[in-house]
Amino acid sequence: MTPTLEDEWLWGWDPTPGIVSVWAEPDGRVTVWRRLPGTGALVREEVRFRPWLLLSSLEDLSHLGPRLRPEAEGLAPVSYQELEGPGALRYLVHAEDGRMLASAVLQGASRRLGRPVGHVRELPEDTVLSLPPEEQYLTASGRTYFRGLGFDALHHLQFDLETTGLDPQQDRIFLVAVRTPEGQAETLEAQGPGDAAEAELLQRLAARIRACDPDIIENHNLHGFDLPFLAHRARRLGVPLALGRDGAPGLRQRPSSRGAALGRGPAARAQDPMRRTRYTMPGRELIDTMDAVLRHDFSARDLPGHGLKAVARHFGLAGPERELIPGPRVHAVFLQEPERVRRYAREDVSEAAGLARLLGGAAFALAQMAPRRYERLADAGPATGVIDPLLVRAYLRAGAALPAHEPGDGTPHSGAALHLFATGVAQRVVKADVASMYPSLMRQYRIRPQRDRLGVLLALVDRLVEQRLAAKAQGQAAAPGSPARHTHEALSAAMKILVNSAYGYLGAAGLTRFSDVHAANDVTRHGREVLGLLCRELARRGVTLLEADTDGVYFAVPEGWREADERRVVAEVAALLPPLVKLSFDGRYAAMLSHEPKNYALQTYDGSLLLRGVAFRSSRAEPFGEDFLRRALRCLLAGDVAGVRTVFVETVTALRRRELPTQAVTARVRLTKDSPQYLATRERRRELPYEAVLASGRTEWTPGEHVRVYRASGGRAGLLPDAETAGAGSDPRDYDADYYVRQLRETFAARLVRALTPEDFAAVFADPGQLSLFAPRLDQARPILTVLFDPATLPS
Known part of the structure; x- marks a missing residue:
C-alpha cells in the first residue's frame, strides 16, 4: 500500500530497515549501522549529506557574496531555498560543511549586532533553528531507527560499576559487572588497590565492550553515575575509553537537562560541566533506565522509590534470594566476602536488563517515528522532544516555512476539570x-x-x-x-x-x-x-x-x-x-x-x-506509619471502625514500649548538601538528617547519599546504624516514643478524618493511656460518606 502524506509525517518516508545507530559529523559525513532483519547481521554504511540551518533572514550571510546562491541555480558552497508560507523561519540554508555554515552565520551576526557571537544558540530562537548533525540527517533523509526490528533483535549490554565511594576525585572503581548481549552476567575486578590495577580494569572493560559489540548499553542511573564516574577515572588514569564502534573519539558529551551530579561543594559543582551534560558515542546508544522509571512514575504514581532495588522489587524482577548490601558497605564487604559482592553486582545488571525491557519499549517505538537518536528520545519530554521533531520534518518535507517560538498574548491557560x-x-x-x-x-x-x-x-x-x-x-x-x-x-x-x-x-x-x-x-x-x-x-x-x-x-x-x-x-x-x-x-x-x-x-x-496520591504513598514516610495506614484502611473499608481503634492502640502501645525496631520510625532521606555547605548555615537552621549524621561521629558525607534518620529521645537526632557493622542485637531503640505517637495521630490517622464523624474520630484515636469513664462504644460506629455537591449543579 502506498504511504499517504500523513504516514510520511508520522513515520518518515525512507523505508531503509534495521538502523540501530547513526553518527553524523558537522562536515556531512554520516555512519549508519544496521542490523539486517531476519539474519541479524550488522552492516556499516558511509553516506554524506549537506548540513543545514533554518534562518529567518539571509542578512547574516550576505557577506558571502557570490558564494551564497539559490539551490535552483545548482550546488554552491552555501545554497538556500526559500520556503513557502508565512512562517518566520523561511530560509533553508545548506552547506558542504556545517561548521563553516555556522561560522559564516556567526560572523554576519557579530557584524550586525556589533558584538562577538560565539555560538548559534546565542541567537534568538525566532531567527534560527539548529539541530545536531544526526537530527539534520534523519530529518532531511526521512530515515528513522529500528524499521523492521523488534526490541529483542537489538544487542543489549548492561554494565554497572562498584566503587570505593561516590567521589571520583578520590574513590576508585574496583569491580565492574557486565551482562553480555547473550544474557551472561560476569564480573571484571581490579587485581590490586593501586592506580595501575584500576587502569588495567578499565582497559579490560573497554575491550570487553568492544568484543561484545552491543547496539545498546544500558544501566540504571547510567548517565547520573556510571558513565561520569568512569570517564573521570579514565581521564585521571590516562586510559583512553575507546568504547564506540569507531574507537576514537570514544565518549563525547552532549547537552542534557538531567546530567550527572558528581561535583562536591558549590565551587566544584560550578566547574563540573557533567552536571548539565550526558555522554554519547559512535555506533552505540546509551540508555539510562532511570528515565523510563521517572516517566512511568509520573503517570502511574505507584513506585515506592526510583532506585534499582526498589523498582526491581516492585515489578517482580528481584528474586527472593537477591543479595542486598548497603551501598556504602559494598567495598568493605568485598574485602571480606568477595563472592557476595560478585553476586550482588551480577544481580544489578540482570535487573537493569529486565527493567530496560519492561519499561523501555515506548522509547524504542518512538525512535521508529521521530528523527532523533534513540538515546535522545529515551530522555526527551514527549512534547518538545518528540512532537516538535515530527512537525519540523513534516514542514520541511512540504517545503513550508516554520513558525518560530512566540510568547503568548497573556491569555491564561485554563486548567483541566x-x-x-x-x-x-x-x-x-x-x-x-x-x-x-x-x-x-x-x-x-x-x-x-x-x-x-x-x-x-x-x-x-x-x-x-x-x-x-x-x-x-x-x-x-x-x-x-x-x-x-x-x-x-x-x-x-x-x-x-x-x-x-x-x-x-x-x-x-x-x-x-x-x-x-x-x-x-x-x-x-x-x-x-x-x-x-x-x-x-x-x-x-x-x-x-x-x-x-x-x-x-x-x-x-x-x-x-x-x-x-x-x-x-x-x-x-x-x-x-x-x-x-x-x-x-x-x-x-x-x-x-x-x-x-x-x-x-x-x-x-x-x-x-x-x-x-501522596497522602497514602510517600518514599519518605516512616514504615510504622505506612504499616498502620494499611492495616487501618483494611478495617475501615470493611466497615470495622472498632478494628481501626484496635490497630491504633496496638501501634501506640508498641511505640511506647519500644517494641518496634528503630528502622520502623526512620525516614529515608537524600542528603543534598555537603558538609561545608551545611556547617556554614548550621547556626541559623539545624536539619535533622545532617544532625543525625554528625551525631553518629561522621564529619563528612557525599551529596546524593541516602540515610535513614529518626528523632531520638531527649531531642537528639538519630542515624540508623548499618546492620553490617553494628551486628545483631545492636538496635538502639532510643527513639522518642511520644513524638512518634503524636505523629501517628496528627499525620497518619489524620488521613482517615473524612471517613468518620468527629465524635467517632476522637474516640478511635483517643490516647489509650488516658482512660475515660465515658468512652463511647465503637461496635455500632460506621464509616461515613459526605456528599460535597450535586452533579446536577455542574454547568451544561
Missing part, C-alpha cells in the same frame, strides 16, 4: 475510563493550532489514535510474553504518550513552536462540557459520584447492583457523548476512601489494597 463530589468511605465502587479525552476532543471538533497551516498536529493525532488501536489489538492477539506482543504493546504505549502530549503541546505558550493557548482553552471548554454531561447522566441513573476528571470517573452504585448493571450504565452514558470521546468500564472495587482530589484508597473484591 477536576471534581471531588464526595469524601469518606463508599462501597461498591466503579471506575469508568475516558480514553485520551483532550486529544479526542481535538479530533471531534477539529481543533488545531492557528499557525499550523498544514494541519500536521491534528493529522498526527488522527493517525496515532487509529494506528494505536490496531497495535493494541495485535498485541492482545499475540502470545503472552512473545516478542510480537512486546513489540505491539510498546508501539501502543508510545502512541498513547504522543497522543496524550498533543494537548500539552498545544497549551505550552512560548515553549512549543505551534502553541496556541486559545485553541487549548477551546479544548478545555469542551472537556468541561463533556465531563459535566457525563457526571449528570451518571447521577440521573442512581449512582453516587465520588471523583471525576478528564481521565475518568469513580462512582458508587446502589446495593444489589451486579456487574452487568454497572456495565449497562456506563454503556448508556457512553452513547450520549460525542462520537470520538470513548467512555468504557474500567474496573470495580469493593470500597473506596476518598480523601482529597487524586488521593484515595481502593479495596478490590479479592482484598487487595491500592493506594493513590
Whole structure:
C-alpha cells in the first residue's frame, strides 16, 4: 500500500530497515549501522549529506557574496531555498560543511549586532533553528531507527560499576559487572588497590565492550553515575575509553537537562560541566533506565522509590534470594566476602536488563517515528522532544516555512476539570475510563493550532489514535510474553504518550513552536462540557459520584447492583457523548476512601489494597506509619471502625514500649548538601538528617547519599546504624516514643478524618493511656460518606 502524506509525517518516508545507530559529523559525513532483519547481521554504511540551518533572514550571510546562491541555480558552497508560507523561519540554508555554515552565520551576526557571537544558540530562537548533525540527517533523509526490528533483535549490554565511594576525585572503581548481549552476567575486578590495577580494569572493560559489540548499553542511573564516574577515572588514569564502534573519539558529551551530579561543594559543582551534560558515542546508544522509571512514575504514581532495588522489587524482577548490601558497605564487604559482592553486582545488571525491557519499549517505538537518536528520545519530554521533531520534518518535507517560538498574548491557560463530589468511605465502587479525552476532543471538533497551516498536529493525532488501536489489538492477539506482543504493546504505549502530549503541546505558550493557548482553552471548554454531561447522566441513573476528571470517573452504585448493571450504565452514558470521546468500564472495587482530589484508597473484591496520591504513598514516610495506614484502611473499608481503634492502640502501645525496631520510625532521606555547605548555615537552621549524621561521629558525607534518620529521645537526632557493622542485637531503640505517637495521630490517622464523624474520630484515636469513664462504644460506629455537591449543579 502506498504511504499517504500523513504516514510520511508520522513515520518518515525512507523505508531503509534495521538502523540501530547513526553518527553524523558537522562536515556531512554520516555512519549508519544496521542490523539486517531476519539474519541479524550488522552492516556499516558511509553516506554524506549537506548540513543545514533554518534562518529567518539571509542578512547574516550576505557577506558571502557570490558564494551564497539559490539551490535552483545548482550546488554552491552555501545554497538556500526559500520556503513557502508565512512562517518566520523561511530560509533553508545548506552547506558542504556545517561548521563553516555556522561560522559564516556567526560572523554576519557579530557584524550586525556589533558584538562577538560565539555560538548559534546565542541567537534568538525566532531567527534560527539548529539541530545536531544526526537530527539534520534523519530529518532531511526521512530515515528513522529500528524499521523492521523488534526490541529483542537489538544487542543489549548492561554494565554497572562498584566503587570505593561516590567521589571520583578520590574513590576508585574496583569491580565492574557486565551482562553480555547473550544474557551472561560476569564480573571484571581490579587485581590490586593501586592506580595501575584500576587502569588495567578499565582497559579490560573497554575491550570487553568492544568484543561484545552491543547496539545498546544500558544501566540504571547510567548517565547520573556510571558513565561520569568512569570517564573521570579514565581521564585521571590516562586510559583512553575507546568504547564506540569507531574507537576514537570514544565518549563525547552532549547537552542534557538531567546530567550527572558528581561535583562536591558549590565551587566544584560550578566547574563540573557533567552536571548539565550526558555522554554519547559512535555506533552505540546509551540508555539510562532511570528515565523510563521517572516517566512511568509520573503517570502511574505507584513506585515506592526510583532506585534499582526498589523498582526491581516492585515489578517482580528481584528474586527472593537477591543479595542486598548497603551501598556504602559494598567495598568493605568485598574485602571480606568477595563472592557476595560478585553476586550482588551480577544481580544489578540482570535487573537493569529486565527493567530496560519492561519499561523501555515506548522509547524504542518512538525512535521508529521521530528523527532523533534513540538515546535522545529515551530522555526527551514527549512534547518538545518528540512532537516538535515530527512537525519540523513534516514542514520541511512540504517545503513550508516554520513558525518560530512566540510568547503568548497573556491569555491564561485554563486548567483541566477536576471534581471531588464526595469524601469518606463508599462501597461498591466503579471506575469508568475516558480514553485520551483532550486529544479526542481535538479530533471531534477539529481543533488545531492557528499557525499550523498544514494541519500536521491534528493529522498526527488522527493517525496515532487509529494506528494505536490496531497495535493494541495485535498485541492482545499475540502470545503472552512473545516478542510480537512486546513489540505491539510498546508501539501502543508510545502512541498513547504522543497522543496524550498533543494537548500539552498545544497549551505550552512560548515553549512549543505551534502553541496556541486559545485553541487549548477551546479544548478545555469542551472537556468541561463533556465531563459535566457525563457526571449528570451518571447521577440521573442512581449512582453516587465520588471523583471525576478528564481521565475518568469513580462512582458508587446502589446495593444489589451486579456487574452487568454497572456495565449497562456506563454503556448508556457512553452513547450520549460525542462520537470520538470513548467512555468504557474500567474496573470495580469493593470500597473506596476518598480523601482529597487524586488521593484515595481502593479495596478490590479479592482484598487487595491500592493506594493513590501522596497522602497514602510517600518514599519518605516512616514504615510504622505506612504499616498502620494499611492495616487501618483494611478495617475501615470493611466497615470495622472498632478494628481501626484496635490497630491504633496496638501501634501506640508498641511505640511506647519500644517494641518496634528503630528502622520502623526512620525516614529515608537524600542528603543534598555537603558538609561545608551545611556547617556554614548550621547556626541559623539545624536539619535533622545532617544532625543525625554528625551525631553518629561522621564529619563528612557525599551529596546524593541516602540515610535513614529518626528523632531520638531527649531531642537528639538519630542515624540508623548499618546492620553490617553494628551486628545483631545492636538496635538502639532510643527513639522518642511520644513524638512518634503524636505523629501517628496528627499525620497518619489524620488521613482517615473524612471517613468518620468527629465524635467517632476522637474516640478511635483517643490516647489509650488516658482512660475515660465515658468512652463511647465503637461496635455500632460506621464509616461515613459526605456528599460535597450535586452533579446536577455542574454547568451544561
